Amino acid sequence: VLIDKNNYHQFPPLIYQVASAGLAPSNISFPFRQIFRKRKDFYFRMAEARAVFPDKKILQTSIGKIDYDYLVFAAGATTNFFGNKNVEEWAIPMRHLDEAMGLRNVLLSNLERALTCATEEERQELLNVVIVGGGATGVEIAGAISEMKRYVIPYDYPDMDASHMHIYLLEAGDKLLAGMSQQSSDKALSFLRGMGVDVQFGKMVTDYKDFRVVIKDGTYIPTRTFLWVSGIRATAVPGIEGDRLGRGFRIKVDEYNRVPDLEGIFSIGDQCLMTADEGYHNGHPQLAQVAIQQARNLARNLRKLNDGNGQLLPFHYHDLGSMATIGRNKAVADIGNVHSQGFMAWLLWLVVHLRSILGVKNKLSVMISWAWQYFSYAGSIRNIVYATKPKIIRERIKREASTHLGT
Numbered sequence: 551v552l553i554d555k556n557n558y559h560q561f562p563p564l565i566y567q568v569a570s571a572g573l574a575p576s577n578i579s580f581p582f583r584q585i586f587r588k589r590k591d592f593y594f595r596m597a598e599a600r601a602v603f604p605d606k607k608i609l610q611t612s613i614g615k616i617d618y619d620y621l622v623f624a625a626g627a628t629t630n631f632f633g634n635k636n637v638e639e640w641a642i643p644m645r646h647l648d649e650a651m652g653l654r655n656v657l658l659s660n661l662e663r664a665l666t667c668a669t670e671e672e673r674q675e676l677l678n679v680v681i682v683g684g685g686a687t688g689v690e691i692a693g694a695i696s697e698m699k700r701y702v703i704p705y706d707y708p709d710m711d712a713s714h715m716h717i718y719l720l721e722a723g724d725k726l727l728a729g730m731s732q733q734s735s736d737k738a739l740s741f742l743r744g745m746g747v748d749v750q751f752g753k754m755v756t757d758y759k760d761f762r763v764v765i766k767d768g769t770y771i772p773t774r775t776f777l778w779v780s781g782i783r784a785t786a787v788p789g790i791e792g793d794r795l796g797r798g799f800r801i802k803v804d805e806y807n808r809v810p811d812l813e814g815i816f817s818i819g820d821q822c823l824m825t826a827d828e829g830y831h832n833g834h835p836q837l838a839q840v841a842i843q844q845a846r847n848l849a850r851n852l853r854k855l856n857d858g859n860g861q862l863l864p865f866h867y868h869d870l871g872s873m874a875t876i877g878r879n880k881a882v883a884d885i886g887n888v889h890s891q892g893f894m895a896w897l898l899w900l901v902v903h904l905r906s907i908l909g910v911k912n913k914l915s916v917m918i919s920w921a922w923q924y925f926s927y928a929g930s931i932r933n934i935v936y937a938t939k940p941k942i943i944r945e946r947i948k949r950e951a952s953t954h955l956g957t
């Protein structure tokens with residue numbers, strides 16, 4: 551039984567391309583029921599996990615209670631705003647598909663408004679883009695928006711001076727791509743600055759008010775496009791709290807991904823913290839490849855538990871390398887002791903990500919889209935679409951929420 555608040559699986563490494571109007575949402579999202587349509591022993595329920603009661607082996611969800619024999623938490627992580635309520639209210643995060651679509655709408659609608667606004671001050675607020683966080687997501691979205699500025703605006707908005715658009719990438723530390731080599735970090739910085747991105751280090755954002763990003767040193771940047779990709783925290787699970795949580799609110803697990811002293815409960819991926827694996831005593835990096843490897847190992851162990859057959863296999867992470875793309879022909883990759891930058895790293899990035907996309911149709915669609923944009927940049931998905939829910943659905947959601955609160 552798979553429980554998820556959405557009815558689809560998403561491919562997070564390419565979310566930034568949806569945000570920058572490079573790919574359609576359907577290219578990187580896949581309905582669960584379609585993925586598992588040939589499995590007769592599979593059940594999907596669209597719901598939210600509300601709490602777990604380990605002593606009763608019950609999971610409380612938004613659609614009711616579910617009994618379990620084995621329960622696996624793989625809900626990933628969410629954006630960490632570090633308790634800053636203003637930033638949380640106004641910033642645009644980049645963890646999920648709906649957030650990427652929201653950013654796409656903001657970017658495009660701000661360009662439209664910049665053509666007709668009343669004052670120069672408002673126009674600059676609309677054309678300034680501020681990205682907080684110099685990790686892979688921040689670097690990739692900065693590069694993608696920079697390419698929009700160079701290749702899209704002059705053709706889609708011929709009556710706008712693209713030079714008035716400024717892209718700021720603010721990082722509180724002293725390097726980009728903190729999890730990668732210094733060589734890759736330096737090259738990414740060189741690429742971004744060559745593309746016109748204003749990269750600033752030692753800039754800790756403390757607030758956002760009056761359309762201004764406020765920095766700890768007292769300076770500010772006016773903007774109405776404020777992206778926050780500065781950190782993540784594990785998705786909370788009421789019922790697993792206190793000493794069972796570690797750094798980043800991740801669920802502590804042993805070398806078999808079991809939650810200690812909670813029979814039948816496991817956690818994998820970004821949501822868990824395993825310190826038993828040699829070389830990763832502070833936990834594994836919160837990357838997709840860690841989650842995939844843990845999932846495969848846990849699947850084997852669950853079969854052993856179910857059959858009562860054999861010793862469980864401890865998890866050991868095999869680092870396959872890290873990479874980030876900055877733009878056309880520009881990427882960085884660390885694979886073991888090999889560091890690659892530029893065109894070859896960009897080709898490797900394309901191949902790895904294309905292979906990871908589910909479904910032949912989606913692979914072909916993404917490949918054709920990338921090829922078309924490489925030669926023309928004449929994409930056809932720069933639509934501003936705001937989804938609305940019919941009144942009957944809004945009322946049903948309100949009733950369900952009030953019923954849950956009442957019980």
